[in-house]
Amino acid sequence: MIFKKSDIPGEDIKRFMGMPAERRKRIDETPADPIPETYAVNELAKTLHPGYIKAEVKKKTEVAPDRFTISFRSCSENGRFPFFRAGQYVTVSSNVGGSFATRPYSITSSPFEALGGLLEITVHKSGFFSDFLADSFKEGDIVFVGEPSGDFYHDDLRDRGHVLAIAGGTGVTPFISMMKAVREGSEDFRITVLYGVKFRKEMLFDPSVFESERIKIIPVLSDEYVEGYAHGFIGPDLIKPHVTEETNIFVCGPEALYEYASEALNELKIDSSRIRSEHNVCRDLPGEPVFYKLKVHMRDTVYDIDSRSTETLLVAMERAGIKAPSKCRSGICGFCHSRVISGEYLLAPDRTDSRRLADIKFEYIHPCCTFPLSDMEIDVPPLDLG
Amino acid sequence: MRQYDVVVIGAGNGGLGAAAKVLTAGKTCLVCEKHNIPGGFATSFVRGRFEFEASLHEFNGIGTPEAPGSTRKLYDELGVSDRIEWIQLKDAYRLISKEEGYDFTMPFGLDAFAAKCAELCPDGEKIAREFFSICGQIRQAMNYISETHGRPDPKVMAEKYPDYLACGSYSVNEAFDALGYPQIMRDNFNAYWCYLGANGDELSFLHYANMVYSYYSGGACIPKSRSHEISLAFEERIHELGGDIWFNSEVTNILTDKEGHVSGIRLRDGTEVATRHVIADCSPNVVYGRLMDKSAVPERALKLTNFRKLAGKGFTVFLGLSKSREELGITDHNYFIYDTCDNVKQYENMKSFDGTAAQATVCLNSADPDCSPKGTAILYMTTLFTEDVWKDVEEKDYFRTKNEIARRMIARFEEATGVCIHDCIEELAIASPVTYARYTGHPKGTIYGYEGQYYDGLMPRIQMVEEDHFVPGLRIGGGFGERLLGYPSSYKSGVNEASRTLRDIEKEGC
Numbered sequence: 001m002i003f004k005k006s007d008i009p010g011e012d013i014k015r016f017m018g019m020p021a022e023r024r025k026r027i028d029e030t031p032a033d034p035i036p037e038t039y040a041v042n043e044l045a046k047t048l049h050p051g052y053i054k055a056e057v058k059k060k061t062e063v064a065p066d067r068f069t070i071s072f073r074s075c076s077e078n079g080r081f082p083f084f085r086a087g088q089y090v091t092v093s094s095n096v097g098g099s100f101a102t103r104p105y106s107i108t109s110s111p112f113e114a115l116g117g118l119l120e121i122t123v124h125k126s127g128f129f130s131d132f133l134a135d136s137f138k139e140g141d142i143v144f145v146g147e148p149s150g151d152f153y154h155d156d157l158r159d160r161g162h163v164l165a166i167a168g169g170t171g172v173t174p175f176i177s178m179m180k181a182v183r184e185g186s187e188d189f190r191i192t193v194l195y196g197v198k199f200r201k202e203m204l205f206d207p208s209v210f211e212s213e214r215i216k217i218i219p220v221l222s223d224e225y226v227e228g229y230a231h232g233f234i235g236p237d238l239i240k241p242h243v244t245e246e247t248n249i250f251v252c253g254p255e256a257l258y259e260y261a262s263e264a265l266n267e268l269k270i271d272s273s274r275i276r277s278e279h280n281v282c283r284d285l286p287g288e289p290v291f292y293k294l295k296v297h298m299r300d301t302v303y304d305i306d307s308r309s310t311e312t313l314l315v316a317m318e319r320a321g322i323k324a325p326s327k328c329r330s331g332i333c334g335f336c337h338s339r340v341i342s343g344e345y346l347l348a349p350d351r352t353d354s355r356r357l358a359d360i361k362f363e364y365i366h367p368c369c370t371f372p373l374s375d376m377e378i379d380v381p382p383l384d385l386g
Numbered sequence: 387m388r389q390y391d392v393v394v395i396g397a398g399n400g401g402l403g404a405a406a407k408v409l410t411a412g413k414t415c416l417v418c419e420k421h422n423i424p425g426g427f428a429t430s431f432v433r434g435r436f437e438f439e440a441s442l443h444e445f446n447g448i449g450t451p452e453a454p455g456s457t458r459k460l461y462d463e464l465g466v467s468d469r470i471e472w473i474q475l476k477d478a479y480r481l482i483s484k485e486e487g488y489d490f491t492m493p494f495g496l497d498a499f500a501a502k503c504a505e506l507c508p509d510g511e512k513i514a515r516e517f518f519s520i521c522g523q524i525r526q527a528m529n530y531i532s533e534t535h536g537r538p539d540p541k542v543m544a545e546k547y548p549d550y551l552a553c554g555s556y557s558v559n560e561a562f563d564a565l566g567y568p569q570i571m572r573d574n575f576n577a578y579w580c581y582l583g584a585n586g587d588e589l590s591f592l593h594y595a596n597m598v599y600s601y602y603s604g605g606a607c608i609p610k611s612r613s614h615e616i617s618l619a620f621e622e623r624i625h626e627l628g629g630d631i632w633f634n635s636e637v638t639n640i641l642t643d644k645e646g647h648v649s650g651i652r653l654r655d656g657t658e659v660a661t662r663h664v665i666a667d668c669s670p671n672v673v674y675g676r677l678m679d680k681s682a683v684p685e686r687a688l689k690l691t692n693f694r695k696l697a698g699k700g701f702t703v704f705l706g707l708s709k710s711r712e713e714l715g716i717t718d719h720n721y722f723i724y725d726t727c728d729n730v731k732q733y734e735n736m737k738s739f740d741g742t743a744a745q746a747t748v749c750l751n752s753a754d755p756d757c758s759p760k761g762t763a764i765l766y767m768t769t770l771f772t773e774d775v776w777k778d779v780e781e782k783d784y785f786r787t788k789n790e791i792a793r794r795m796i797a798r799f800e801e802a803t804g805v806c807i808h809d810c811i812e813e814l815a816i817a818s819p820v821t822y823a824r825y826t827g828h829p830k831g832t833i834y835g836y837e838g839q840y841y842d843g844l845m846p847r848i849q850m851v852e853e854d855h856f857v858p859g860l861r862i863g864g865g866f867g868e869r870l871l872g873y874p875s876s877y878k879s880g881v882n883e884a885s886r887t888l889r890d891i892e893k894e895g896c
């Protein structure tokens with residue numbers, strides 16, 4: 001025997017044998033106060049990440065032709081929207097026809113405004129859901145707004161002090177929030193926005209509203225010549241003067257902008273680790289659809305629906321009226337994570353696989369960016385609106 | 387109404403283990419999980435071109451197929467072992483401590499570890515061997531107690547496991563005082579304290595020694611595809627056995643009948659499921675504070691829950707770096723970086739925002755060079771807050787506070803290792819106690835269950851399991867269970883509660 005603590009023979013062992021009695025005594029001496037239902041840290045988690053927030057449409061304004069700014073008032077208990085990082089998006093969910101549809105939109109209001117109960121998005125009328133928002137949405141309507149999400153924001157630990165924003169069309173929306181955040185002091189960096197649009201009238205804001213020592217805006221018009229405005233596409237010549245050692249580059253816009261900008265940034269030999277791109281939602285594939293059967297398990301309910309080779313599994317479910325979870329709709333966030341029981345499928349060809357390694361190994365998919373290649377059977381969690 | 391023999395609340399490690407066990411015995415089982423993936427802490431997430439491990443630094447108790455550890459045996463029994471690919475780690479840890487000026491790396495394996503101890507101190511090897519023999523005896527004694535279902539023969543205990551009995555009631559510091567080892571050996575043996583998060587004056591020596599022995603003797607490994615691989619392996623097995631898992635399905639109520647027996651559960655959306663047996667893989671704080679009707683909670687359960695001390699609140703910085711491990715000059719997998727090896731003092735430092743944090747830091751590429759794209763590296767650093775300081779953080783200051791703590795941890799790592807990382811951060815994620823509270827619902831963002839003080843350590847908890855059981859039909863397991871925190875413990879605890887539930891079912895006839 002090696003261990004000896006007490007000089008009294010047998011004392012160590014006696015003490016050990018008495019441990020339950022010791023523990024029992026300590027429990028006896030503890031008051032039988034009620035256990036708290038929650039804790040401050042858990043409440044802060046809920047405030048920052050409430051899931052969905054019931055909100056009322058406060059105002060809809062056409063800020064440019066076919067481009068609408070919609071502001072929401074929070075109907076949550078605390079009357080606020082969560083504090084967020086400028087550049088993040090929210091989802092808006094509503095019943096449209098027979099579908100329950102959800103779409104992500106960059107927030108165009110500021111983090112401090114969220115604490116005041118206001119949240120704003122800006123929508124370009126260009127599809128089934130944005131048409132609905134632009135045409136049928138009216139003041140007083142109630143919707144579910146999903147909590148702010150995404151990684152498209154400036155972080156002072158990761159990024160340098162200057163953001164060069166390369167924006168195309170409505171892709172400028174996250175930068176509107178960033179500019180407001182810099183202006184109000186909720187974010188701390190300098191920002192230069194290269195803002196590409198076809199025509200001046202499409203611009204969502206007047207640059208002079210934001211221009212300051214820390215905020216610079218350079219509109220670039222591709223389809224018209226206007227005095228005092230740059231003309232063309234955002235290429236190396238326009239980018240180069242704004243890139244220093246202190247610059248990180250954020251890109252947001254249509255597919256064509258990404259291709260053009262990435263060529264330009266390549267040419268300027270800017271390391272890809274300094275470039276962040278916001279992800280576009282996954283669109284239908286071109287061509288004639290092939291029809292497949294899709295069996296969807298949601299808890300213990302089973303839906304037999306049709307799917308098309310040209311549309312994502314998520315869209316197939318939404319069209320059939322199934323309330324399936326979705327958030328980023330670009331394959332990134334993992335919110336729609338679902339299990340394949342059988343069938344062949346294809347990841348959207350225009351994006352890299354953002355699933356976890358084990359998801360691939362055990363055949364889990366993100367239905368928002370996955371197309372069927374055969375009849376399929378999948379297990380999808382229900383949407384929990386809270 | 388839907389009906390199951392057993393409903394498991396929470397698909398964390400304990401819940402997954404429990405479900406697999408219940409189903410293996412041929413019972414029907416539903417697992418309800420509030421998140422959209424299984425695992426609880428055992429998960430991963432993707433940022434840009436990096437997949438980050440959410441919690442696991444290293445897994446002890448797996449061993450090899452030829453020399454299986456206790457958790458591998460458990461996985462074998464549940465039918466999940468072959469679904470997981472493991473990577474063995476080479477070294478145990480590199481310990482860097484400012485106050486004592488330590489910077490050394492310890493290997494796995496008893497012989498190698500002891501040999502290295504000889505370099506640290508004249509009698510190092512001899513002392514290490516003695517310490518191993520005590521630890522080994524503790525381990526054997528525990529196995530024996532387990533084999534006898536908690537009813538060991540006192541004569542056998544006294545003859546074969548005298549050291550176990552003698553040291554069993556002491557804290558780590560009391561035990562090391564008695565053993566009288568030189569400071570450097572004591573500090574070296576204490577290196578793993580941050581994995582249990584209670585300080586040496588309080589932490590049960592028995593529990594600590596049992597854990598470190600598992601590391602020293604059996605080594606450690608990580609799953610190739612992060613701990614998410616383990617969680618999905620369990621999910622696959624549960625489906626294979628006919629079990630159901632419902633995600634996005636938070637249980638808000640445990641229902642009881644007139645006799646006070648469990649009769650079902652209710653989900654947040656109002657869905658009810660009938661069952662006579664619930665295994666809760668969450669904290670008793672949540673079970674007794676929120677899930678159960680207040681009138682159904684016995685006074686003793688309140689006392690017990692109030693008696694426990696919530697352990698460390700987690701904080702982790704995840705870094706995707708745009709330079710390779712070699713370019714950066716990172717040599718090790720697992721770093722323990724302390725201000726002092728006096729963990730009573732260190733624990734005190736970790737009570738506030740101003741204090742300096744101990745950190746356990748992992749460079750995943752050291753174990754798995756392919757874990758991130760060529761020319762990049764993954765680093766994650768974890769610390770604990772030993773007080774509930776995050777309760778005072780206001781919403782508008784939250785991001786700033788997270789970044790400030792992270793900045794200091796990064797700087798401390800750079801200072802300790804001489805490796806520069808702050809200028810090549812391509813992706814960054816920070817998990818604070820608020821984050822852990824969000825994903826797991828654990829009170830105050832605790833990641834380590836209840837602290838394992840000597841008077842609430844492994845043995846008294848195991849000996850008092852039935853005494854701590856109050857509501858017929860309800861068992862509570864996982865990281866808050868009788869095996870204490872950690873990966874091996876939480877699976878084992880879930881399985882143990884499942885075994886007890888199976889016995890309850892047999893006794894009650896349903």
